[in-house]
């Protein structure tokens with residue numbers, strides 16, 4: 516008899532059937548009731564043992580966290596809280612979890628403590644729910660793109676290109692760091708390296724995706740991305756997953772339409788397929804917020820917030836309009852912003868973005884047409900000569916969730932921009948080739964997958980939506 520998952524069993528319970536289930540003990544009450552979870556669902560399966568038939572030794576080993584295999588008969592439950600239960604006929608202890616040493620006991624643990632137990636935290640209801648939703652969202656991403664004519668493209672992880680031109684890269688080298696070979700001028704000589712040039716972990720697959728869009732039409736990447744930025748915030752990771760669609764013949768408007776439809780599509784998918792986990796996360800949030808002052812509480816329960824995002828268009832505003840709104844705003848009687856926006860051309864801080872989304876428009880916002888000087892070199896210059904066809908999508912509680920643009924397709928304009936911004940033409944000769952041969956209008960964007968998971972699950976810290984978070988000074992696992 517094969518092992519049935521608890522999810523399958525509870526979805527279509529057939530009374531009096533013989534079942535075999537495996538899982539980890541959540542609780543064991545009165546030497547009789549085992550609450551078993553196998554990760555397939557939030558729900559535990561109640562399994563009833565006859566303690567008179569079990570030895571003292573076995574009873575003692577049925578502790579929280581222990582792995583068991585149980586065989587028995589599925590019956591209607593007389594107790595409250597569950598419809599069915601298993602009357603256990605045979606019990607095998609697969610793995611013990613000593614109660615004095617197993618850290619995940621049935622009580623409330625802080626998020627900080629659970630981060631230190633990143634290898635075990637998925638056995639809690641909260642992390643189980645978050646990781647199941649994360650998995651469903653990843654599936655929804657692939658489903659959305661494959662049903663919309665996109666090809667899944669695998670961007671390299673080790674690359675010579677600094678796609679964002681921001682210099683926030685992790686170096687990859689086989690050279691001896693304490694004594695690297697040097698050129699005559701004293702520079703590290705990467706020609707001696709395995710890759711023969713300076714290489715990094717990718718900060719974005721965009722430039723390579725552009726190459727593939729200019730042959731396959733519509734592509735997307737979905738892979739790990741690395742940023743060596745020293746940001747200790749609840750929105751930044753050093754290693755995160757990014758989804759980057761890139762489309763030939765799309766202008767900025769088409770790009771914005773796609774981004775909006777895509778986000779709404781994947782959120783709708785989890786609303787349909789992860790209801791139980793989302794309802795649990797919603798309840799958890801309400802509990803957590805009880806102790807906070809009214810002003811810090813979210814104005815909508817989680818599921819309502821998700822439906823709100825799927826059911827109405829995002830507000831589209833130019834950077835210039837946003838600056839006007841910010842100048843006239845009164846976010847706080849005593850003090851406006853920590854960083855006041857005085858001049859057109861300044862970059863928006865997260866406090867400004869959050870004001871626009873949470874206080875002013877009260878819905879997701881797409882900001883577009885940013886000043887050229889605060890955006891990356893590859894963005895399409897507008898006819899005004901000052902702004903580029905960039906777009907950022909800002910979400911309530913999250914801030915920037917998407918960054919994208921129409922790309923500069925004109926060879927000479929791009930070369931000029933690279934020169935102005937100090938991007939090496941020789942390094943990116945192949946990128947310029949895309950403008951030399953069969954160039955065309957094209958666009959794309961990048962969505963930080965963890966920020967999306969954060970939004971959907973309502974988790975406050977990005978470290979709690981990725982299995983093993985990498986942040987500055989943190990790579991314990």
Ligand code: 4AD
Nearest residue numbers: 719721751752755759916917918919959960961963
């Ligand atoms: O705005 P970014 O830097 O844009 C790009 O990398 C473009 N090349 C994307 C493209 O057009 N193909 O990053 C895109 C998104 C951000 O909006 C944010 O959601 C996420 O990636 N992101 C991070 N997420 C977690 N931790 C970090 N350190 C992140 N940096 C960016």
Ligand code: MG
Nearest residue numbers: 907915917918
């Ligand atoms: Mg950005």
